[in-house]
Amino acid sequence: MSKIVVVEGTHDEALIKQVFKGQACIVTNGSEISKETLEMISSLSKDNDIIVFTDPDHPGERIRARVHEVVPKAIDCFIKKSDCISKNKKKVGVEHATSEEIKELLGPYLEGDIKAKGNITRNDIVALGLTGSNSSPLREAVSSKLNIGRPNAKTFLNRVNMLGITVKKLNEIVGEINGKNR
Known part of the structure; x- marks a missing residue:
């Protein structure tokens, strides 16, 4: 099964494709994710694993929630705010992470098997x-x-x-x- 990464912007996509050559990504173009994009994600989820990798902020969480509405089994990958701050320290986002950070976070999902679910109550x-x-x-x-x-x-x-x-x-x-x- 192929894996598709859902990201917020084109800079996020470019960074992921720089680290993982040829990786399929879907860009939501910000937190106002369109109905068409959600339908596409839902359709693609039938034959692909969907990995949600959004910014560690409220809009990123909103996108994550919207994706989970249409693909409840979507896989979440998270990045810490401290690992994706812009050089001028004014912005936070996946696009500001280092290639090493992206590889460390997404690597287990894109290069290996996805972990089994836990049983914490x-x-x-x-x-x-x-x-x-x-x-x-x-x-x-x-x-x-x-x-x-x-x-x-x-x-x-x-x-x-x-x-x-x-x-x-x-x-x-x-x-x-x-x-x-x-």
């Missing part, structure tokens, strides 16, 4: 303090370590399972973060 993340009152700072710290954006609790659960993260691994990360905060 809501009870697991409750027990770890990753949902509930005052859980946001810890969840954001864990999310940063896992490079999965800044999700709410429900989205966090979906993303860690999509990536095949284990309860043991989450326990280790939470322990490490809690150790630093003491």
